[in-house]
Amino acid sequence: MIGVYFSGTGNTKHCTEKLVHLLDETAQVIPIEVKETAEEIARQDFIILAYPVQYSNVPVIVRNYIKNHAALWKNKKVLCVATMGLFSGDGAGCSARLLKKYGAEVVGGLHILMPDSICDVKLLKRSPEKNRKIIRTADRKIEIWAEKIRQGRYPKNGLHFYDQIAGLLCQRLWFYGKTKDYSDQIKVNGACTGCGQCTRLCPMGNLSLKGSRAVSGNRCTMCYRCISACPAQAITLLGDKVVEQCRYDKYGSQ
Numbered sequence: 001m002i003g004v005y006f007s008g009t010g011n012t013k014h015c016t017e018k019l020v021h022l023l024d025e026t027a028q029v030i031p032i033e034v035k036e037t038a039e040e041i042a043r044q045d046f047i048i049l050a051y052p053v054q055y056s057n058v059p060v061i062v063r064n065y066i067k068n069h070a071a072l073w074k075n076k077k078v079l080c081v082a083t084m085g086l087f088s089g090d091g092a093g094c095s096a097r098l099l100k101k102y103g104a105e106v107v108g109g110l111h112i113l114m115p116d117s118i119c120d121v122k123l124l125k126r127s128p129e130k131n132r133k134i135i136r137t138a139d140r141k142i143e144i145w146a147e148k149i150r151q152g153r154y155p156k157n158g159l160h161f162y163d164q165i166a167g168l169l170c171q172r173l174w175f176y177g178k179t180k181d182y183s184d185q186i187k188v189n190g191a192c193t194g195c196g197q198c199t200r201l202c203p204m205g206n207l208s209l210k211g212s213r214a215v216s217g218n219r220c221t222m223c224y225r226c227i228s229a230c231p232a233q234a235i236t237l238l239g240d241k242v243v244e245q246c247r248y249d250k251y252g253s254q
């Protein structure tokens, strides 16, 4: 078994590590953007694939990974895990359908409510205490399902037809344009000091330094990793001002 995840602000990384290590403490848990991930997946029968839901859809980097490694999924057992800030309809179902197309046996879907990761929009911002409570509830849900999975029972979150209708009607129909492809909407303002941290963190290599300022290309997968980490709070995407830098490590270890 192996855990493979994509995570912008740390929520999905935490959930994947917790679930996988409860099931098998010797199993590997690796980020999708690491080159060797495909070789490791090829060696395993059971894969836990996890990502943050974006507008009830799978982040482009993850969708493209699945498609670009189409041969990898045949006859693999996959549990699709989607973390979310509020609601994701068929967040797990979206990758499940794609994986089935490539021959995977999707054994289950798990949705986990976590703190919101959209640093530059006020909506869904909660107090640190509320975020810690959300994480405790998420951890409990993971523990309960780890126990059931050990007994051969799998969650089916997001896999039903009505979940698909909910995801479509509540989100994808209206916001499909946002997740159709990589984004060119990252903005870097004059507060940038040119420290280069964002360029090292971006999983897409979408940021680079030009002189003493970071500049963005058109391959952003909207993970908010750079925005949540920039020491000058100089980067925005959906909004125009950083409201709060959202990172799992701000709440998770307390």
Ligand SMILES: Cc1cc2nc3c(=O)[nH]c(=O)nc-3n(C[C@H](O)[C@H](O)[C@H](O)COP(=O)(O)O)c2cc1C
Pocket (backbone or CB within 6 Å): 006, 007, 008, 009, 010, 011, 012, 013, 051, 052, 053, 054, 055, 056, 057, 083, 084, 085, 086, 087, 088, 114, 115, 116, 117, 118, 171, 222, 223, 224, 248
């Ligand atoms: C661009 C974007 C879109 C999002 N859309 C949704 C959504 O449709 N529903 C939801 O519940 N959460 C949504 N979220 C919140 C994240 O899915 C959630 O906070 C997730 O746990 C972040 O995980 P990460 O820390 O691993 O990146 C969105 C986040 C981003 C950045």
Ligand code: SF4
Pocket (backbone or CB within 6 Å): 188, 191, 192, 193, 194, 195, 196, 197, 198, 199, 213, 214, 229, 230, 231, 232, 233, 234, 235
């Ligand atoms: S992390 Fe922030 S301050 Fe540093 S280079 Fe990137 S945008 Fe500029």
Ligand code: SF4
Pocket (backbone or CB within 6 Å): 008, 186, 201, 202, 203, 204, 205, 206, 207, 216, 219, 220, 221, 222, 223, 224, 225, 226, 227, 237
């Ligand atoms: S530019 Fe920032 S938000 Fe976009 S993919 Fe890179 S790290 Fe993520």
